[in-house]
Amino acid sequence: MNNKPIRILVLAILLAAIAVAIIYRDAFDAAALEQWVQDAGSAGPIVFMLIYALATVFFLPGSVLTLAGGAIFGPVLGTFYNLTGATIGATIAFIIARYIASEWVEQKTGGRLKQLKEGVEGEGWRFVAFVRLVPLFPFNLLNYALGLTRIKLSHYIIASYICMLPGAIAYTYLGYAGREAVAGGEGMIQKGLLALALLAVVAFLPRLIGRLRQKPMVSITELKTRLDNDQDILLLDVRSAEDYTGEQGHIAASTNIPLENLSKRLAEISDYEEKPVIIVCRTDKRSSKAAQLLAQEGFADVHVAKGGMTDWNQLGYPVD
Numbered sequence: 001m002n003n004k005p006i007r008i009l010v011l012a013i014l015l016a017a018i019a020v021a022i023i024y025r026d027a028f029d030a031a032a033l034e035q036w037v038q039d040a041g042s043a044g045p046i047v048f049m050l051i052y053a054l055a056t057v058f059f060l061p062g063s064v065l066t067l068a069g070g071a072i073f074g075p076v077l078g079t080f081y082n083l084t085g086a087t088i089g090a091t092i093a094f095i096i097a098r099y100i101a102s103e104w105v106e107q108k109t110g111g112r113l114k115q116l117k118e119g120v121e122g123e124g125w126r127f128v129a130f131v132r133l134v135p136l137f138p139f140n141l142l143n144y145a146l147g148l149t150r151i152k153l154s155h156y157i158i159a160s161y162i163c164m165l166p167g168a169i170a171y172t173y174l175g176y177a178g179r180e181a182v183a184g185g186e187g188m189i190q191k192g193l194l195a196l197a198l199l200a201v202v203a204f205l206p207r208l209i210g211r212l213r214q215k216p217m218v219s220i221t222e223l224k225t226r227l228d229n230d231q232d233i234l235l236l237d238v239r240s241a242e243d244y245t246g247e248q249g250h251i252a253a254s255t256n257i258p259l260e261n262l263s264k265r266l267a268e269i270s271d272y273e274e275k276p277v278i279i280v281c282r283t284d285k286r287s288s289k290a291a292q293l294l295a296q297e298g299f300a301d302v303h304v305a306k307g308g309m310t311d312w313n314q315l316g317y318p319v320d
Contacts, residue, residue, distance in 0.1 A: 030068040037072055045073070049085035056089025057096070059140045066168065070175025078172040079165075086168070087161045090143040094156055097147025105144040109137075115298055117149050118274040123300065125155040132163035133205050134296060166205060170198035217306040218278055224317055226278075227253055234272040236279045238262060238290040239309075248282065248309040249319030259286050266297055273299050280305040280312070 033051065037044040052065050069082040097105045106113055116137075119127040128151060131142060146156060173194065218226075226233060237244055237254040244256045257265050259281075269277070277299055281287040287304040294302045305312075313319065 030064060030071065033065065033068045034072055045077070045081050048072070049081055049088065052082065052085025053089035053092060056086055056140060056143065057092050062086060062139060063171065066171040067175030067178065070172035070177075071179035075169075075173045075176045078176060079168050082172050083161060083164060083168040086164060087157060090139075090160055091153070091157055093140070093143035094147040094153065097144040101144070102148055105148055108141060109145045109148075113145055113148060115270070115273045116145050119298065119300060120146070120149040120151045124151065125159040127151075127300075128156055128159040129163040131298070132160055133166070134298075167202050170202045173198055216303065217284075218303045220305060220307050220311040220315055220317070223278055223280075223305050223312075224315075227251070231276070233276040233278055234269055235305075236269065236277055236290070237309075238279055238281050238286055243282065248313055250309070251280065251312065252318070252320050254280060259290050262290055262293060263297075266294075274301070276301045276303065278303045278305050281308045283308045283310055 033048070036051065037048050040047040048069065052062070052069070054060075055065055056062060065085070066082045069078040069085075072078065073081055109116070116127075116131075119131075123130070128146065131137060131146075137145065177194070223235075227235070235251060235254040237250055237256045238259040239250075239256070240258050240260075241256065244250050250256065255269070257268065277294060279287040279290045279294075279302065281290075284304055284306060287308060291302045291304050307314075309319075
């Protein structure tokens with residue numbers, strides 16, 4: 001049986017629903033959501049999670065829902081309902097992409113889809129955990145994009161639920177603290193400070209994850225051996241253009257992108273997002289900053305050449 005017409009019909013309905021949701025997204029506010037939940041009575045939590053799931057599928061802003069969940073249900077139940085609704089919606093989007101709308105998703109994600117596929121193939125659920133903790137992609141689009149990878153559905157759901165938890169806790173509590181402040185509840189200052197502390201922790205997570213993803217340093221002798229063996233690596237020199245051609249010289253096989261320009265020129269080295277990258281500088285300090293930046297941007301195999309060009313010259317290796 002040819003199911004292509006069914007797929008086309010479902011995709012058309014999905015696109016129409018997304019378009020309507022985007023057009024009327026300004027009418028989607030916390031006050032309206034709270035009224036719907038109250039009108040539902042004891043079924044309010046189920047209604048809320050269903051709305052959250054549909055909002056995730058139709059690209060509506062999740063921040064409004066998460067804050068509202070904290071305001072309506074409190075920090076504990078609010079976190080549970082927010083996280084469950086978001087995970088259900090993310091799972092629906094994943095299934096739609098995998099079985100129905102793969103071509104549309106591939107067009108929307110463009111070249112970043114290759115990074116996702118290679119990341120999942122190389123790290124499996126750990127890569128899903130990484131992109132949940134570090135916002136490399138818009139959340140709603142990421143759900144669809146991951147549906148085109150080979151990750152198992154069960155691994156996707158578990159990794160998503162666990163690794164979205166820190167953000168869910170922080171933003172749910174922020175919604176709760178805001179509601180308490182408006183109502184004039186006790187301990188407003190303490191609750192506000194706790195909300196800010198939780199947000200600070202979530203904001204620090206990408207830096208922490210970036211450090212954890214950094215690989216061990218590579219000695220200069222090991223670097224020379226790998227270059228002599230013609231291994232497929234990117235040797236990235238992050239010194240300034242003046243230093244690159246200055247007194248210390250540079251390694252013939254290196255690519256020069258100064259640290260100050262690195263974040264703006266990532267597209268030039270995107271082919272090495274899942275391949276070994278070795279960073280060299282005068283010593284280690286700037287190299288370590290560059291390695292951390294690349295790790296935060298999703299580069300999976302980043303190393304620092306220990307000692308940099310200083311050790312390279314001391315060992316008498318050739319320079320240009």
